Amino acid sequence: MKNVFLFLMALCSVASFFACSDDNDGMNPKSLNGIYANASTGNVLDLKYSNSEFFGKTVEFHTADGIKATLKLNGVIPGEMETVLSDVELISDDAGYKFTTKDENDSRTIDFVGGVENGKLVLEVNAKFNNDLIGKWLLNKENSMAMTWMTVDGKSVQLAQIRNVEGKPLGLRLTTKNIVTFALPTLKKLLPKYLKDVTFMEDGNIIATYNASKQGENGAETQDSWKTSNLNQAHYRVKDDVCCVYPNLEMIMHQMETGGTIDVVLLQQLLINGIPCHFELSEGTEATQDALYMYLNEEFFKQLIPFIKLAGTLISEDTLIPVSDSIYISLKEIMTNLPEALEKTESMNVGLNFVVENN
Template structure:
């Protein structure tokens, strides 16, 4: 009886391995070999990814197949505003001579973007080329500048005609008594943003594939000068002369991406490794890009308190003004920024025939209300609860 039982075990084992061999021995790779996450963080990276012709580092994709014939490819935080973009029913084509599977096709994402993909996959790595067209490309894609910094004088009053900022604040019913506070916020935001946007940027381009580029200033950014100009009421000619003295250059591609995710919903996705690398380069520091990508991934997955400590140590090397300011934020606001770094910056968008407004809305601004209140020496947290709309952002006009 004991021998019979042993024989049955052997028979089962033989049947198991034979059935597997019959199922997969004609495949180049078994499903389990290529069903995995491929990434481009720390070397040796397993993902060679290009996005509309631009090499993209610091990303992951997941692939899963049950039969090594068809599979599902999931893009993780690659399409702006989409945490996961699954592409199913991908047909695998075997290239036995070269030892890999190929695949290609076109997919419409849940957010409406059109993704043309082409790739090569082995157990060790994946090469993936994506050509993306955003859902709202026809209405958004363009190069934009700012409306002119323009004012007229009516007696002792200076009337703003146009500028780079967009500020729209309204109250709920019964909030009419807040008008003095609203006017104060509007004036402060308008004065500062009308100066700072053209001070640091000459133009912004939203490409059809979601890539954002800009002509940014290479001149020193002096916040004291910005505040002085914002509060001094310079004439239009004086302001134009100030801006004309500044120098600008085109940003590299791959630092930021855009997507319109709804009727009035807009998101800007930052490529943190690329931005950190550019900051380091501009400060004369050479840091391996893959190392930055790996560190960025680890930091973005860490808790905000630990990230804040790490950024403080990194900034001792970079000595960057923006990072210094970020480190001064309270913990809740810093946690909000961390979420934006991972998932994209949520914004609103509204367009007219001549203007495109991209802005932070009330929900997005709430973590920063205390900062705005401190500038006005007013407790705005209770006041903001009575706001119906609070939209603060940028006014863009198509470049002619």
């Protein structure tokens, strides 16, 4: 009987040894619970989207037993305020836990690979979306822009006085009626000098090729310097035939801190649901390419009114912008008058014309 008792004691000891000898011996899984952020000094988030660093986001991690976990991604997936991953299986290792999971619906499939340890959560996100915009679109150099503007009563609203290069009024006015005649031809010529193409990627990224040349000491622009924007500076999501664009707010914040003063809360409210870009696709023929017209309408511009009023207070009186080769308008004046003009607007759209790149 004594031998049986000793055998049972030994068996229990061995079982106890193996049960308590997990890779993360002594770790309380609940100690890993919390909100992880890029800028945190406590729970640090190392987030990559399409193998590129992604800043300005948070991820909440929660586990009750170290076996399964729930993760809530805040604003990580384009077009989703939050993405909840439930019943994620955890695999213990020396430092903490690893996990791999997938989340999919009718419009996208997303793979997640990550790990969590004391004070740090690592997460790699790879997404694949389905929409009609995927591909590279070249700016139509022959017809880069389009614009319409109609007020409620059909009457014109003054935007600014026409001035010469010295800023003196010429007795003419820029209004909601004649802006298309005055400004659009010049804008059509200028735009191709600064924007070459836009690519809507399968992972939800928007990549643009733009001219990054700067003005020299004499005020003239330096030689063209075409660059491609980085991953995760802007994302998009197509919903109900509207392309919502989501600029990377973290990058915008950084630019504000170094370049000026803007109401950050106001900008957050503006961008939280994305910039709604309406679009029209036209199928090409044997002689023409597929075409894309992407535009903003009056609903979006009216949301900008508080922002325009604020920005107008930051502009100096002598800032002039060209309307054509020899005439200018005061940026201060147009920013002052624009809110009233928008309030009286019935319909408006300002858009860009693209053609598909033929492979």
